[in-house]
Amino acid sequence: MGFFNEKTDFLWWLMISNDVNAVRVILSLLHSEKVERRHTQDGSGGVRPSDQRGVGLTLANAWGVLAMEKFSNKFESVPVTGTTRATLSKQTQTVDWNTSPKGKVSQLPWPAKREDLSFSHQGTGKPWLTIQSLAPFL
Numbered sequence: 339m340g341f342f343n344e345k346t347d348f349l350w351w352l353m354i355s356n357d358v359n360a361v362r363v364i365l366s367l368l369h370s371e372k373v374e375r376r377h378t379q380d381g382s383g384g385v386r387p388s389d390q391r392g393v394g395l396t397l398a399n400a401w402g403v404l405a406m407e408k409f410s411n412k413f414e415s416v417p418v419t420g421t422t423r424a425t426l427s428k429q430t431q432t433v434d435w436n437t438s439p440k441g442k443v444s445q446l447p448w449p450a451k452r453e454d455l456s457f458s459h460q461g462t463g464k465p466w467l468t469i470q471s472l473a474p475f476l
Contacts, residue, residue, distance in 0.1 A: 345389035361405040368408055413464075420461015427453045435461060448473070 431444035
């Protein structure tokens with residue numbers, strides 16, 4: 339999440355930063371009807387560090403924890419059960435949430451040509467997915 343004024347909004351001596359603003363926006367929007375209709379797919383977008391070094395202010399971390407707790411209470415109250423499948427190039431990886439309640443890392447080989455990556459979930463709840471592509475350093 340970015341703001342048009344984020345370059346001038348890093349006022350650490352006033353405990354203000356883009357990260358603080360982002361998590362406060364998320365907290366404010368949790369009561370919005372539009373957020374519920376969108377299924378809250380970007381809920382954690384504001385809580386992630388804005389750069390590779392991490393969040394710069396302790397206040398941003400505190401607001402982030404509060405935002406994720408409230409987000410989870412509102413939109414993740416149904417536990418994830420059943421199975422989730424990832425398919426790429428006719429190869430499938432499955433997560434059984436009954437045997438892996440915290441999820442697991444699945445790896446699919448990189449396809450030789452362009453292929454679609456698809457996911458399906460059978461069961462309750464709405465699991466989160468993190469997708470990462472790895473390529474060798476040449």
